[in-house]
Amino acid sequence: xxxxxxxxxxxxxxxxxxxxxxxxxxxxxxxxxxxxxxxxxxxxxxxxxxxxxxxxxxxxxxxxxxxxxxxxxxxxxxxxxxxxxxxxxxxxxxxxxxxxxxxxxxxxxxxxxxxxxxxxxxxxxxxxxxxxxxxxxxxxxxxxxxxxxxxxxxxxxxxxxxxxxxxxxxxxxxxxxxxxxxxxxxxxxxxxxxxxxxxxxxxxxxxxxxxxxxxxxxxxxxxxxxxxxxxxxxxxxxxxxxxxxxxxxxxxxxxxxxxxxxxxxxxxxxxxxxxxxxxxxxxxxxxxxxxxxxxxxxxxxxxxxxxxxxxxxxxxxxxxxxxxxxxxxxxxxxxxxxxxxxxxxxxxxxxxxxxxxxxxxxxxxxxxxxxxxxxxxxxxxxxxxxxxxxxxxxxxxxxxxxxxxxxxxxxxxxxxxxxxxxxxxxxxxx
Amino acid sequence: xxxxxxxxxxxxxxxxxxxxxxxxxxxxxxxxxxxxxxxxxxxxxxxxxxxxxxxxxxxxxxxxxxxxxxxxxxxxxxxxxxxxxxxxxxxxxxxxxxxxxxxxxxxxxxxxxxxxxxxxxxxxxxxxxxxxxxxxxxxxxxxxxxxxxxxxxxxxxxxxxxxxxxxxxxxxxxxxxxxxxxxxxxxxxxxxxxxxxxxxxxxxxxxxxxxxxxxxxxxxxxxxxxxxxxxxxxxxxxxxxxxxxxxxxxxxxxxxxxxxxxxxxxxxxxxxxxxxxxxxxxxxxxxxxxxxxxxxxxxxxxxxxxxxxxxxxxxxxxxxxxxxxxxxxxxxxxxxxxxxxxxxxxxxxxxxxxxxxxxxxxxxxxxxxxxxxxxxxxxxxxxxxxxxxxxxxxxxxxxxxxxxxxxxxxxxxxxxxxxxxxxxxxxxxx
Numbered sequence: 001x002x003x004x005x006x007x008x009x010x011x012x013x014x015x016x017x018x019x020x021x022x023x024x025x026x027x028x029x030x031x032x033x034x035x036x037x038x039x040x041x042x043x044x045x046x047x048x049x050x051x052x053x054x055x056x057x058x059x060x061x062x063x064x065x066x067x068x069x070x071x072x073x074x075x076x077x078x079x080x081x082x083x084x085x086x087x088x089x090x091x092x093x094x095x096x097x098x099x100x101x102x103x104x105x106x107x108x109x110x111x112x113x114x115x116x117x118x119x120x121x122x123x124x125x126x127x128x129x130x131x132x133x134x135x136x137x138x139x140x141x142x143x144x145x146x147x148x149x150x151x152x153x154x155x156x157x158x159x160x161x162x163x164x165x166x167x168x169x170x171x172x173x174x175x176x177x178x179x180x181x182x183x184x185x186x187x188x189x190x191x192x193x194x195x196x197x198x199x200x201x202x203x204x205x206x207x208x209x210x211x212x213x214x215x216x217x218x219x220x221x222x223x224x225x226x227x228x229x230x231x232x233x234x235x236x237x238x239x240x241x242x243x244x245x246x247x248x249x250x251x252x253x254x255x256x257x258x259x260x261x262x263x264x265x266x267x268x269x270x271x272x273x274x275x276x277x278x279x280x281x282x283x284x285x286x287x288x289x290x291x292x293x294x295x296x297x298x299x300x301x302x303x304x305x306x307x308x309x310x311x312x313x314x315x316x317x318x319x320x321x322x323x324x325x326x327x328x329x330x331x332x333x334x335x336x337x338x339x340x341x342x343x344x345x346x347x348x349x350x351x352x353x354x355x356x357x358x359x360x361x362x363x364x365x366x367x368x369x370x371x372x373x374x375x376x377x378x379x380x381x382x383x384x385x386x387x388x389x390x391x392x393x394x395x396x397x398x399x400x401x402x403x404x405x406x407x408x409x410x411x412x413x414x415x416x417x418x419x420x421x422x423x424x425x426x427x428x429x430x
Numbered sequence: 431x432x433x434x435x436x437x438x439x440x441x442x443x444x445x446x447x448x449x450x451x452x453x454x455x456x457x458x459x460x461x462x463x464x465x466x467x468x469x470x471x472x473x474x475x476x477x478x479x480x481x482x483x484x485x486x487x488x489x490x491x492x493x494x495x496x497x498x499x500x501x502x503x504x505x506x507x508x509x510x511x512x513x514x515x516x517x518x519x520x521x522x523x524x525x526x527x528x529x530x531x532x533x534x535x536x537x538x539x540x541x542x543x544x545x546x547x548x549x550x551x552x553x554x555x556x557x558x559x560x561x562x563x564x565x566x567x568x569x570x571x572x573x574x575x576x577x578x579x580x581x582x583x584x585x586x587x588x589x590x591x592x593x594x595x596x597x598x599x600x601x602x603x604x605x606x607x608x609x610x611x612x613x614x615x616x617x618x619x620x621x622x623x624x625x626x627x628x629x630x631x632x633x634x635x636x637x638x639x640x641x642x643x644x645x646x647x648x649x650x651x652x653x654x655x656x657x658x659x660x661x662x663x664x665x666x667x668x669x670x671x672x673x674x675x676x677x678x679x680x681x682x683x684x685x686x687x688x689x690x691x692x693x694x695x696x697x698x699x700x701x702x703x704x705x706x707x708x709x710x711x712x713x714x715x716x717x718x719x720x721x722x723x724x725x726x727x728x729x730x731x732x733x734x735x736x737x738x739x740x741x742x743x744x745x746x747x748x749x750x751x752x753x754x755x756x757x758x759x760x761x762x763x764x765x766x767x768x769x770x771x772x773x774x775x776x777x778x779x780x781x782x783x784x785x786x787x788x789x790x791x792x793x794x795x796x797x798x799x800x801x802x803x804x805x806x807x808x809x810x811x812x813x814x815x816x817x818x819x820x821x822x823x824x825x826x827x828x829x830x831x832x833x834x835x836x837x838x839x840x841x842x843x844x845x846x847x848x849x850x851x852x853x854x855x856x857x858x859x860x
Contacts, residue, residue, distance in 0.1 A: 137723030235596030
C-alpha cells in the first residue's frame with residue numbers, strides 16, 4: 001500500500017472552505033512536505049460553474065467533471081467540501097469504492113450516513129475523516145476517536161450552533177427579543193437570510209448525530225434526535241432565568257441511560273456557573289463526560305473558513321500518513337444495537353411561565369394539577385403583575401419529572417380557566 | 431515491523447497510576463482486543479518494594495529487576511509511571527534503545543529531555559508518547575501534534591497546576607490568606623505536605639516546557655522559563671483585583687514574539703470574563719492561539735488517578751497500533767533554533783499596591799518616578815485609609831511597559847520616603 005512520490009489531493013468544491021484549503025496547502029507546501037517526508041500536491045478542483053473567478057491556487061486545477069477525479073488512479077485523497085446531501089454523498093461513496101481516502105466537512109452526509117460510509121471505508125482499506133463536520137476548528141472528532149478511547153463515554157452536552165448561540169447571547173445581554181436578535185445576527189453575517197436550518201435546531205441535530213454515533217459506537221440518526229428550536233423564547237424568559245441564576249442555551253445533549261440513548265436538541269436553562277452557560281456569542285463548546293477522565297470541555301470558534309480549513313488540513317495530513325505508511329485502524333466503529341429511549345421517559349426539571357388572574361385560589365388549582373401528575377415544585381415566583389388587566393405572571397420551577405407527566409400536566413393546565421396563557425416551558429439541565 | 435500475537439505491555443511503577451492502568455487494561459481487555467484486533471497483555475510490573483501489598487491485577491507480574499523488562503524482546507511497550515528524573519530517564523532511554531515504544535506520564539523527564547528522547551525514538555523507529563504528563567485526562571498533547579498540525583501556534587496560556595488553582599480559588603472566594611488556603615488544600619489532599627513544587631510554580635514550569643517545546647517545535651527547557659510562585663499574594667490583592675474586574679491566577683504563558691520565545695509562570699491578573707479566569711478549583715485549562723483555528727480551549731480535571739490513567743491508556747492503544755501496523759511518523763519535531771527573549775523585554779501591564787502616608791504631594795512623587803521610566807498609568811485608586819497610622823493604600827494599574835522599565839521604577843519607588851511599602855506587584859494579562 002505504501003507509495004513513493006507525491007501524495008495527490010483533489011478538491012471537490014472550491015468555495016470559501018475549498019479555496020482556503022487550497023491556499024493553505026499551497027502556502028505551507030514546504031512545511032507539510034518536511035513533516036510528511038513527501039510532497040503533498042493539489043491535483044484537481046471540482047466546481048459546478050467554471051466561469052466563476054477563482055483564487056490563483058485553484059485556477060489551473062479547475063474541472064467540472066467528477067470522474068476526472070474519481071477515475072484518476074493517481075488521486076490519493078479526495079477532499080469533499082461541497083456540502084449538502086447530494087451529489088456529495090455519491091461522490092464520497094465512489095471515492096471510497098475507488099480506494100481513495102476521503103476528508104469531508106459535510107455534517108449532513110456524516111449525520112445520515114456515517115455508519116455506512118465508515119464500514120465501506122473499512123472494507124476498502126481507506127479512511128474517511130470528518131473533523132471539520134462538527135465544531136469548526138475545535139478538535140473534537142479525533143480526541144473522541146483516539147484520546148478518549150480508553151473511556152466509556154457517558155454523555156455529550158454541547159453548544160454546536162454559532163448562529164443560535166449568537167442570537168441567545170444577544171437576547172440575554174441586551175434584553176432583545178428573538179426577531180431583533182435574529183436581524184442583528186443576519187446583518188453581521190452570523191445568520192443566513194433563511195435561518196430555519198439554524199434556529200430550528202436542524203444544524204445542531206446533524207452535529208449531535210455525528211458526535212453521539214461516534215461516542216456511543218452505534219448509529220444515532222438525525223431523526224432519532226428530538227428537536228426544538230429557539231423561536232419561541234422571549235425576552236422575559238431570559239430576564240426570569242437570569243434572576244433565578246440560569247442562562248438559556250440551545251443545548252445538544254446525548255446520554256446513555258438505562259434502556260438506551262437519549263438524544264435531544266432544545267433550549268435549556270443551565271445554571272450560570274455551568275461551563276456551557278459561559279460559552280457566549282458564536283463560540284462552540286462540547287463537554288464530554290467519560291468514566292475515567294471525568295468532564296472534559298473543548299471550546300473555540302465553531303465555524304469560519306480558517307478554523308474549518310485547519311480541521312480539513314489536519315485530516316488531509318492524517319490521510320496522507322495512511323497513504324505513505326499504511327493505514328492504522330482502530331476498530332472503534334464497532335456497532336452496537338441502537339436503542340433510542342422514548343421522549344416521554346426523559347427525566348428533567350422544568351421552568352414554566354403562566355399568565356393567570358391576580359386573585360386568591362389560583363395557585364391552589366395550578367398546584368393541584370401538578371400534584372396530580374406527581375410533579376413536585378421547587379419554587380414559584382409571582383412576576384410582573386399587570387394592575388389594569390388584573391393578571392400576574394407565575395414562574396414555576398419543578399423538580400425532576402418524566403416528560404410524559406409534564407406534557408399531560410401542561411395540557412391540564414391549559415384547560416384551567418385560571419390559566420390565561422402558558423407563556424413558555426423550558427427544560428432545565430445541569 | 432508488523433507482528434502477530436499479543437502486544438505486550440510492561441509497567442514500570444505500580445503506584446496509584448500504575449495500579450489504575452493495570453486495572454483498566456485488565457477490566458477492558460476484551461474491548462481493547464476487539465479495537466486492536468490483537469490482545470493487549472500486561473507482562474511485568476516493576477516495583478521497588480516487592481513486599482508492599484498490590485492490587486490483584488499486578489500481584490502476579492511483580493519484578494524488582496528493570497532488566498527483566500528492558501532485556502525482554504517480547505515486551506513491545508514500556509509504560510513509565512515511576513515519576514521523578516532518575517531512574518525513570520535511564521529506563522526510558524534504555525527502553526527506546528531496545529526498540530520498545532514508551533508511554534510516560536513523567537513531566538520532569540519530558541520537560542528536561544523531550545528533544546533528546548524524541549530524536550532517539552525517531553532513530554530507533556519507535557514512539558515516545560506523553561499525553562499524561564500535562565493536564566491529566568485533558569487531551570492536549572495529541573491535539574497539538576495532530577489536530578493543530580496545519581497551524582502555526584502563536585501562544586499557549588494555561589492553568590496547569592491544580593493545587594495552586596485550588597488555593598487561589600479559595601483565596602478569591604473566601605477572602606482567605608495564603609497560609610489558610612494552603613492548609614485547607616492540604617487537609618483535602620489537594621496539596622502535599624511539602625507544597626513547594628506546586629506553590630513555587632515548578633510543576634507548572636515543567637508542564638509549560640513540554641507544551642511550548644511541542645507547540646513551537648524547539649527546545650524550551652524548564653530553566654528557560656521565568657518562574658514566580660503564589661506565596662506572596664495576599665487576601666487584599668484578591669479584593670482589589672475583584673473590584674477592578676480581574677481574577678488572579680497562576681498563569682503559564684508561552685508565546686512567539688519578535689526575536690524568539692517568551693515563556694513564564696507567574697501570578698497574573700486576568701479580566702473576569704476571560705475564559706481562563708473562569709477556570710476554578712482543581713480544574714486545568716490550556717488555551718491555544720493558532721493562526722488558522724484562532725483561540726481554542728481545552729479544560730477538565732488536570733490530575734487524579736482515573737484521568738491520568740485515561741491518558742496513559744490512550745497512548746498505550748496508540749503505541750499498540752504502531753506495534754501492529756507499523757509506526758506512522760509526522761516529522762513535527764523538526765527542530766528550530768531556540769531563542770528565549772530576555773525577561774527585561776517583556777511588555778505587560780502591571781498592578782502595583784503601595785502603602786503611603788495619607789497627605790498631599792505623595793502622588794506627585796510616585797507618578798513622577800513612573801513617568802520618568804516612561805510608564806503610563808491607566809488608573810490609580812486610593813484604598814484602605816488607616817486613620818490612626820495616617821496611611822493609605824494605593825493601587826496603580828499601568829499601561830503596557832517593558833519589564834525592565836518596571837523593575838527599575840519599582841526600585842526607585844522603594845527608595846522614596848513616601849513609599850512605606852511596596853505591598854505587591856502583579857502582571858496583568860489578557
